[in-house]
Amino acid sequence: MAAAPSAVPAAAPSTAPPAAPHRVAVLALDGVYPFELGIPRRVFGSTDGLYRLATCTVDGRPVRTDADFTVTPDHGPEVLATADTVVIPPFGPVPTTSAPDPAVTAALALVRPGTRLISICTGAFVLAAAGLLDDRPATTHWALTGHFRALFPRVRLDPDVLFVDDGDVLTSAGAAAGVDLFLHVLRNDHGTAAANRAARICVVPPWRDGGQAQYIPQPVPSTGSTGTAPTREWALARLDQPLSLAELAAHASMSTRTFTRRFQEETGQSPGRWLTRQRIELARHLLEATDLSIDRIAARVGFANPVSLRQHLHTAIGVSPLAYRRTFAGTS
Template sequence: MHRVAVLWLPPVVGFDATIAPTLFGSATDERGAALYEVTTCAVTAGPVPATTGFAMLPAAGAEALAEADTVVIPGTRYPPARVDGALEPEVVAALETIRPGTRLVSICTGAFVLAAAGVLDGRPATTHWRHADALRTLYPRVRVDENVLFVDDGDVLTSAGLAAGIDLCLHIIRADHGARVANDVARYCVVPPWREGGQAQFIDHQLPVTDQASTAATRQWALAHLGEELTVQVLARHAHLNARTFNRRFRAETGEAPGSWIRNRRLDRARELLESRDLSVDEVARLSGLGTGGNLRHHLRRGVGMSPTSYRKVYQGVQGRV
């Protein structure tokens, strides 16, 4: 059982505080058994005040950190990290009990806590776009990137603001247990299993409206036809736009070129097939639109660092057909 400790530092952002317990707590295997043991904790006893007029009672004290395989720090307005740049001694002592090799995760302004602890020095990281400049100024050794939903730097992962914490937790679940488990959690939480584009689209301009001028309907259609030829011309015709206009709008709405977006969705589909069905590599490649087994092997190695057979063994637990 993978143990997750969620550390609430006051005043904690209430929305952020519930993301990790909800998503990790909803992840189950094919028999319905829980895949994570999630514990909320705090450094001090009693309810932890939130930023929006209520308080929450953690299930444990700081001792839970020493037993965790993953520690999550949700968004917080905790002044020592957000203003002073130095943590209180009791918080420092609590963080020092975390075992080496434990995965560290922050949601939103939880990145300030990791930065104050020195964890993010020299590393790429993100936070809510509104607070990115403050993080950059207070902790100049952190390589802040506000134009992404989350940053996976191996054993340290950070997310942008609020709902981006959902994207990061789904990413972690997908990395730990595969696309099927992550998709089931997303379905339960009624959220998309992946989100298009980066955070920059929310800063610079309004979200695109799903109307005749949007490429949203064509993207949805493409997901149902990944095994077919999907050139820019084909997609543009479906959207009733010329190729140049379609390409421009597609990039504005997703943050990706059409070809890159299609390739990534095909790889997602291939991973789902490898996890859930006993098909040959060539058949998986055909159904996902990647063409040949060699092409699938190439993209899977680039994307996740494994061959199709190795990927199936890891996530399905059987020797895949080649």
């Protein structure tokens, strides 16, 4: 017979004081976007006091938003000196120079070393201008990628992801990607259950598959009547067929070597990569605009089978065909 478990004395009530709330300062800059300004409060405010938020401006004065109203904060920059996390929401217009704003620089100088920094969308321009993203990975809105890289070439920009967590500095893409990032921060700080609870309150998924690539429009490029353009137009009408390099070159009345060189010069891609890209874009259109099965779509765009379609789509934009359809066509 198994021995009865020994009695375990009841644990004495804890006398340790409750942990102090994590202090978050949200720095609203002139032209701040109202939606993103509210993300920290919306996500962290659903955690029963785990965070204490304060919204401030660089001088304590009201700031205009990019809408038809202004925001009057309760705090000036002094709260930045006591914050455990500082958030830079996006603002407009987008900076046209890499030079930092002196008022913003003075405000950020109050931030203590080791404070966690978070930016949403164009907020990354502020961190980059301050030199805080030099030689570090970061992201911003996909539409600003070229402009950002031109201003801040030292930043290791990744335009394909929804957010980047580099430890004490975190950056996100635009708008709803800020929600993704703050749920991620909450998950890291207090666990999955807390993040899931906040996501339910916000009526958003606790985690989104894929990155920004699935939201970037990729129109089929115009062709023309010279060079390899007629062959590209011919190929676009036959994406359901194998279309070998030899067939493409024969249609263009060129050798395969000459055709490949001309094609690369005109499109910046090899014929094979270009074909795959067009097949993926057609598949995206069919997933969004039709109720064709995945098998039918794979055949229509020239992939050997649904597995091939799934692999190519996931490589290109980070999601499966079904996940893409649920997001953009609203079907289950």
